[in-house]
Amino acid sequence: MTFDQQTIMAYVDGECDAVTTKRIEKAMASDAMLAEQIGRERALREQLASHYAPVISEEIPGRLTAMLTSAAEPNVDHSFTARKADQIHAKRQGRGFGIVQWGAMAATLALGIVVGQYGLGGGSDSPFAQQGGALIASGTLEHALDKQLASAQPDDSDYRIGLTFRAKAGNICRSFTGEAVSGIGCREGENWKMVNTLPGGAQGDYRQASSSALNAIAAEMMTDAPVDADTERTLRDSGWD
């Protein structure tokens, strides 16, 4: 009895029905060529499987795990988005914040847009102040960067903290997303200097675009992987040194 290539392959892959399996096994006992052919197919399967198997136990790059840790994707927390939706909508209406063209956003810094929106007054409503020519966090944004942990985000905060990481310059930086502004702040002295800011976004797509862009920027800035929750707490308690 002869079997076509497809049937032999299916047998090796465990895809044959019971009757065909029995026929093949019976034939193999007396057909050396068939046995050899099946042996080759099995060897190929094993060769491929064992070639790629080590990938499973490789350490996964931080840039991938960072996307999935609780701190990394605050913007896809839909319950949070839903809770905030009405409030956000009202604020956006009030401030006349227009739809931003996100297409080319990821690689560009939209600092001007954001600053233009808020001014640099450092007033209670402004997330920024100017100090020595640098833009630093102010008000509730400063408070969030100072105190808020990615692992314990208060519902009533205007900001969600994303990644906390050590930049190549050695200082600690933290990414954040907010209703109208998102960005990365880096520790300089007692302040959080704004390194990148992007218009925030209340609704899902904008928040996601914003956070993905920030994660990409952060990945370029960091020396190592983002810190874990315990380290983040320790850093906070020691003043982000």
Added chain:
Amino acid sequence: MAFEQDLLELLPRLRRFARSLTRDINDADDLCQMALERALNKRDQWQAGTRLDSWMYRITRNIWIDTVRAAGRREHVANDEDAMANVAGDDHRRMESRMELRDVDRAMDSLPMEQREAVSLVLVEGFAYKEAAALLDIPIGTLTSRLVRGREALQRELGEAA
């Protein structure tokens, strides 16, 4: 965060899948990163109760196809002189092992995309024919004929290399 946690657990397998598709470790991780990004953005489209792994493999595969088509097929020509230089000093067994690794990579890379993805899903990732066919949106008959052709080409490539 169950969704993220499930993706995290899937990551080693996705990386393996991406590696068998792209061969290059950096290309593979770039592919995974794009797949994760798309999954996070489109998480609403995943139906709880269905298999997340199939959904992720499908996303990964679609991005790979798009990327390769957009970029034109990039040739990863193995530099045998480099390979020999790298293994110089290794003992004979390890050298053989390394050369074999390169051979499998090279053989996989020589397959047309539709054969490579079929081989990868069934022979490397262990999907059943039915699952792999559904994931690729093709009839089972199409999958099995791609598998037969892919296997024949691999046997030929690896037979010559041996």
